[in-house]
Amino acid sequence: MILVLLGAPGAGKGTQAEALAAATGAAHVATGDLFRAEIAAGSALGTTAKEFIDAGRLVPDEVTIAMIAARLARPDAAERVILDGFPRTAAQVEALDRAYAASGRRIEALLLDVDRDVLVARLTGRRVCPSCGRSYHLTNRPPRVDGCCDACGATLITRSDDAAETVAARLEHQLGALQAVVALYRDSGRLGVVSGTGGIDEIRERLARAAAAVGLTPR
Numbered sequence: 001m002i003l004v005l006l007g008a009p010g011a012g013k014g015t016q017a018e019a020l021a022a023a024t025g026a027a028h029v030a031t032g033d034l035f036r037a038e039i040a041a042g043s044a045l046g047t048t049a050k051e052f053i054d055a056g057r058l059v060p061d062e063v064t065i066a067m068i069a070a071r072l073a074r075p076d077a078a079e080r081v082i083l084d085g086f087p088r089t090a091a092q093v094e095a096l097d098r099a100y101a102a103s104g105r106r107i108e109a110l111l112l113d114v115d116r117d118v119l120v121a122r123l124t125g126r127r128v129c130p131s132c133g134r135s136y137h138l139t140n141r142p143p144r145v146d147g148c149c150d151a152c153g154a155t156l157i158t159r160s161d162d163a164a165e166t167v168a169a170r171l172e173h174q175l176g177a178l179q180a181v182v183a184l185y186r187d188s189g190r191l192g193v194v195s196g197t198g199g200i201d202e203i204r205e206r207l208a209r210a211a212a213a214v215g216l217t218p219r
């Protein structure tokens, strides 16, 4: 099955998708991470994506859909997948449905629901590891040693699109797009809503229950 984890920037999708993938044996596929890897590799796709990402805008559908199709064709995505950050537009929802229509694989969506003021606080306090990609927060999830990644020891950075001036633009552009995607899954009877407010462990348990209810059970 394919579980689409929906949420605004800062809703906690990445943190929670990683935990849910570890608990269920699903592949965690995050379009933001795929783009950042392309940017780090200096590829043509990365160069195109960077312009949009740094402006707080969505990368064009054709670029995003081609990249995710290549990732989902890999063997680890053959059975259970958690999608984090995709689909983000109506065209992406349709492309995903079309890609799996013949296979009969089930696609279910869960929305991590968080108020806007909480999103802003989470985004501006986020720090990430440029080496292994792990995500931290100055107050909600601080690293053991200030400024250093717990997993690999690299110096943590602020993502360029988490800068205070980009956060407002990102939320404005992306909340509207998210509403459209949420409506499509709701209208087709494939949407569950989970509160994304509270402690990380509490949200993880809530999400695990909702995922199990739609068939993504622990392994």
Ligand code: AMP
Binding pocket: 009, 031, 032, 033, 035, 052, 053, 054, 056, 057, 058, 059, 060, 064, 084, 085, 086, 087, 088, 089, 092, 161, 170
């Ligand atoms: P994220 O790490 O999910 O917040 O993604 C970082 C940035 O990558 C977003 O702000 C977008 O600019 C871009 N991005 C990620 N996923 C998508 C997508 N499905 N469609 C278009 N742009 C995306």
